[in-house]
Amino acid sequence: MQPRNQPALLDLYERMLLIREAERNCGTLFAEGAIPGFIHLSDGQEATCVGMMASLRPDDTISSTHRGHGHALAKGLSLDAFFNELMGKEAGACKGRGGSMHVADLSVGMLGANGIVGGGIAIAVGSGLAHKLQGKDAIAVSFFGDGAMAEGVLHEAMNIAALKSIPVIFVCENNGWSEFSPTATQVSFTLEKLAEAYGIAYQRIDGHDVERVAVLGAEVVETVRRGGRPAVVECLTTRIRGHYEGDSQRYRDHSQPLVDPIDIAREKLLKIGVEAPALDTLAAQIRDQVLAAVDRARASSEPSFSSVMAGVYATESTR
């Protein structure tokens, strides 16, 4: 049975395309120097974040990773706030103070990308506990990569989430790479066994098929929301690009074809009768929408250092 409120495939496809197109521009802007620092693109992983988040509400909270552009956009960060932030502009989501690794929009429950591998996991568990203590039925989702499986905090967080019945979903986006190393060389266990050890329900899914991820996501979100117990979802996915932009990827076998969730969704849409020209028109609209945001960000102003110095401490609780 299809859960109610299940977004249609076309809608999911559109959300994925927006992320892909935004990140394609990120790559270009980075190459030309308009985006400084380090950026980690999530090409190939769009189906996991779009699918898992399709059933989340605005009051549900998520914590994300250094590969967090998709999570931020899927949760509702605007393209303008996104590009301005990556380009270090005053109009950025974080006023140019955080950049790619720290995009956040607390107004939509996006508690931040994170420059520390595993750094968002306990934050999500704490946020889930806050929802529970406040008597709300909101939930928290912690997105993390398979690289974070080797971090100790995952163990601490899963143990506590299970012990205290905290409504949090641990979503592992397993792309098989811990930065430059195959994950098989990094962890000696499976997430399934780990979840079992904590008594946490575990589901594994092919994270390339956005429709299937969305169906599973809706089920798990509903279960956690109603039952108040944590859950683990492992999405097997593909990192199409390098660990970061500029990564020469000499460690990688390039002869293997990569699975692309956007191709899969497009084929499915064609199969159910959506016309190719309609999809091309949609892609063109998204391209224009993203390009317009990029152009606005290029033209917007730089932040001032004096505002930075005044911004270290909060003067009042902003909740």
Place this chain on the structure above:
Amino acid sequence: MSASRFAHAINQALDDMMERDPSVVLLGEDIGKAGGTFAVTRGLQDKFGADRVIDMPIAENAIAGMAVGLAMSGMKPVAEIMFMDFVALAMDAIVNQAAKLHFMFGGQGSVPLVIRTQHGGGLNAGPQHSQCLEGWFAHIPGLKVVCPATLDDAYALLQAAIEDPNPVLFIENKSLYPMKGALSDPPPRIRLGEARIARHGRDVTIVTYGAMLHTVLAAAGTLAGDGIEAEVIDLRTLQPWDEATVLASLSRTHRLVVAHEAVEAFGPGAEIAARMAHVGFDELDGPIVRVGGPFVPVPFSRKLEAEYMPDEQQVIDAVRATYG
């Protein structure tokens, strides 16, 4: 005024704040049923329940990280790290997350959390249960660091720390817990960052904080017998520290000693001395002298630890050294 103890003043502040603000929750190891290693949280779980006084497993990283998540989602967590030495296990959550988020997210949100912990030697707890690590946190933009020395200050500063929208390290010296004293009724209100002149004097300024205040006051009494009147400043808050009060005192006394239990090398006293050497250079009639722990881990044995701890005589010697 009512007779009390240092630990009770902290307990009372937690009790009153929880009473007043339902978003205040405590989390930590053995703080509920067990009442805390030093009985500081005794009785609070009975009164407020296990949902607000949350016993956590021995997992400092997650305790601090969850406190960040709680604080970002509408709660005011007071997380206890049982011994300050254990903050080493929670540094990512405190330094990379809590301290940065308000700034790093461009002013979105705040992280109103308190990390309560206790530092200091004197209980023969050995190298991993006695350190004074407050300097680590005073070095991090985005954190506030508080270290009370009296019952009223413990109450009032903890209240101010919980009300503050920023992450605050609230550091108690374990040797002070049994200290008897009077808690004012009603207790005073103090803003973070305000020092207190604990003793007025014209000849030399001694800046200190935490349990060392009591050592310094004893030294000041001895010095008075020799005709040297020391002005003693209890910083109370290390970050932000009350530079104006210290400079004003130095401008009256023209001599400066900074004393703390933390290791002297790269300790908080280094910052205070350096700032005063700069902004107070014209006021100085002698070298600024520091008193702090020697550059060695806190040793265990009674004899060794007693010799390790900065004492009254070292403060007296430091004052004399300012006379060149």
